Amino acid sequence: MSDQQPVIWAPVIWTGPSGHKRIDPHRIRAAMVIMGDGRRRVDRTAPDRGFSGQGGAGVVLAAHGHGAVAERPLRVIDSPAAWVLAVPDLPGGKLSSHDRDMLGAARQVADGLSGAVVAVCFADPVDDLGLAGVDRVLSLYGDSIEAKVSGLKAVAAALKPAHVFFNDSPVGGADLGRRVAAGLKQATAAGVWKIEGGMVTSRARGGSADLSRPITPILLVAPEVAMPVDSHRHEARAMTDVSIDFPHLVPVLNDLGPVQVDPNAVPLAEAEFIVSCGNGVTDMDGFHAFTKALRATEGASRVSVDAGLMPRSRQVGATGTLVSARVYVAVGISGASQHLQGITKCDKVVAINRDLSCDMVKRADLSVIGDAQEIMPALVKLIAKENWR
C-alpha cells in the first residue's frame, strides 16, 4: 500500500552524452502542478525538478496580511482613554477573516480615541486575539441568544464603551448585534463598509446608493471594512479588574435545535458537502445510494449531465454552478479545467478515480485509485455497519 504522491526523481533537463542539454517533454507534463482553478503551471523554481542549476531558495511564504509573527513589536495600553468593545463571531472556535477585518476596524477607531479594544468571546478564548489587535479579553458563557444579549448589555453598562463592533454576518453577528442595539437603545449603523474620518458608509436603497453618516456608538461591519492588524501585536490579557452585574435572565425563546434538511433541497452553490459523478460512474443507482448514505448534495460534471443522467441544475463547473463546499467528493471525474474552475473555492477535495495521472488527482487532498463501482457500495456497507449518519 503506497501512501506517497508519485515523485519524479529523474531530472527533466540533463546533459546528454554529446554534451548538449536534453529535455524530456513528457516529464515536464507529468511534473506540472494543477492550480486551484485548473490551469497547469510548471514550477521551475522547485529545487528537486532539476530545471535550474541553482535550485529554488527555501521559500517561506508569508500569509496575506500577517507579518512574520516573531518580528511584530508588542504594544501595551495600560490606561486607555476609552473602551471599544468588539464581539467576534468565532465560527468553529477560530477567528474568521471577517472577524479579523472587524477587529482591524475596532483597532483603527480605538487608536483615534487613544483607547483599547476589548474582545468579548462566547467560546473558549483563541490564541491569536493579540495578533488581531485585541488589548483585553472578556470571556462570557452564554449558550442561548438571550443569554448573550443580556451578558453584552451588562458588559456595556459596566464598561460604558465608546463603540461596540459586531460582524454583520449571517453566522451570528447580524442577529446578535441588532438585538443588542435594540436593547441598548443606541444609534446603530449596519452593513458598514467604510470607516473614515469620523464618518461611516454603508449601502442603502437596495444596494444602489451609499449612505454616509457620522460614526455611531454601535456598528455592524461588512467583510473587508478595514485591513486586519499586521504591524504590532497586542496583549489580549484577560480582564479581571472590572465587576459586571449580570441580571437574572428569564428565557422566553426555546431553541429546539437544528432540523434535518434534505441535502438535495439545499441550493448547490450553498451546499457544504457535495458528491459529484462523472464519466467514470456507470452505476447511477449505486451513486444515488452512495449520496443518500453520506447525506450529501448531488452534483455532476458536464459528461453526466450531457448524457442525461443528471439534470443541468446539478452541473458543477465553469458553465454550471460554482460551488464553495467545504468537502467535495469527485467520483469518476477526470478534472477538466472547466470543472476545476467550478471547484476553486472548495476546501477539501476527495477524488475516486481509476486514472492515477488525471488532473483531479493532482487537485485532490485525498485520492483513491480504484474502480468507483466497487468503492461506492463498499462505503455504503461500511456506513450502514458502523451506523454513521
Added chain:
Amino acid sequence: MSAHAGLNVVVLVSVGRHPASGQPRRATLDAKALEMALRLPGAAVTVLHAGNPDEPALRDYLGMGMRSIEVIPLPPGADAVAALAARVEALNPALVLTGLHAEGGEDSGLLPYLLAERLGFPVLANVVALEQQSGGHMRGLLAEPRGQRRAVEAPLPLVAAIDPAAPVARQVALAVAQRGAIKTVAASVATPVVEGFTYSPARKRAKRMKIAKGSSLDRFKAATGVQGGGGKTLRNLSPEDAARRVLDFLLEEKVVGKHLDS
C-alpha cells in the same frame, strides 16, 4: 386560547425597488411576509405601511389579495418606528410579520428589533416558516447559512422577520389591486425627521489585493498561486480498505458523523 381561534396578524410593508430599473414596486421580503401571513390558517391580516399614501407601488400589496391596507402618512426621511409601534399597539395583534430588511431606504434591518423592544414582544429573525402550536406558542423555522434550518419556539405575541429563503410571494393581480382601498391613519406620536444622512450613488468597492510580503520569489509564488504537491494518493487498496480510508477522512472533516438515533 385554543389553537383554532383566529390569529390577528399585522404585516409591516415598505416600498421596494426593482434592482435593474430602480422603479418602485413591492419589496421582496415584505411580500414574502404577506404571503406567509395569507397562508396562515384562520389569520385576520392587516397590512400597515408608514410613508406616502399616494405611492402607486402600495397597490402591489393590495393585488396579493387584500381589500385594504393602512398607511400612516409620514414625511420622507422621518423615523417610522415610533408611529408604527403606536399603531401596532392599538391593533393588538398576536403576530407581527415583516421582511428582514427593506430595499428602498436605509435598509438596516433594525426595524423588527426596535419594534419588538418597544412593544415588549420577543423577536425571531430569518424565519422561513411558522406553525401555530397549542398554548399560545408559535414554532418558527429559521434559516441558517449553507441551507441549514433550526426550529425555535416562542410565545405569542411575537415579531417575526422573514428570510429571503421563505416561499416566493404570489403574483400581483391588477384588478384586485385596483379594487383595493388605501386607508390613512394619522400618526398618534411625533415623527422626527432623521438628520445627518447623506446619500450618494453607490461606488464600486475596491477588491482587496493579496500582497505577499517577502522576497521576489515569495511574491511570484503568491501571485501565480503555484501550489506544492499536497494531497495523499492511495493505490492498490481493496474496495473495503479504500472505503475505510475515505470514511475516516470524511469523519475527520465532520461531514459524516452523527450516529443514527435508534
